[in-house]
Amino acid sequence: MPELFIYTDGACSGNPGPGGWGALLVAKEGDKVLKTRELCGGAAETTNNRMELTAAIEGLNALERPSDVTVITDSNYLKNGITKWLHGWKRNGWKTAAKKPVKNEELWKALDEAQARHRVTWEWVKGHAGHAENELADGLANKGMAPFKASR
Numbered sequence: 001m002p003e004l005f006i007y008t009d010g011a012c013s014g015n016p017g018p019g020g021w022g023a024l025l026v027a028k029e030g031d032k033v034l035k036t037r038e039l040c041g042g043a044a045e046t047t048n049n050r051m052e053l054t055a056a057i058e059g060l061n062a063l064e065r066p067s068d069v070t071v072i073t074d075s076n077y078l079k080n081g082i083t084k085w086l087h088g089w090k091r092n093g094w095k096t097a098a099k100k101p102v103k104n105e106e107l108w109k110a111l112d113e114a115q116a117r118h119r120v121t122w123e124w125v126k127g128h129a130g131h132a133e134n135e136l137a138d139g140l141a142n143k144g145m146a147p148f149k150a151s152r
Contacts, residue, residue, distance in 0.1 A: 012048040082108075
């Protein structure tokens with residue numbers, strides 16, 4: 001059975017501003033890459049965090065059947081939100097520990113729903129540090145942002 005990985009990244013030019021998201025889906029057997037799929041998109045007016053969340057949502061939703069998958073991100077916001085904060089937000093009626101509304105609530109809900117179909121392991125990698133797949137995801141995010149940046 002191949003191992004599945006989703007490398008995600010978000011980008012923004014200005015925050016808020018035009019932004020893009022990228023997801024690189026990789027199926028591996030040992031060190032051998034069996035298949036890859038590249039996804040990207042963007043928005044005219046968004047934030048970096050919204051694009052990070054969107055990349056993970058789109059990557060997970062692209063899987064055709066329930067899977068064991070590792071999602072690798074360079075966003076602490078994404079990794080900590082889904083692994084540490086989400087349960088408390090749901091328990092507290094989508095309020096933070098400071099009793100404020102959770103930012104990007106609709107995207108967190110969509111991500112929670114997207115991951116529910118799968119067994120997901122979340123990993124963080126340092127961004128812009130030469131990690132090949134993370135750099136590819138970054139390139140996809142910038143590609144997704146390009147049409148929105150050009151129209152400004």
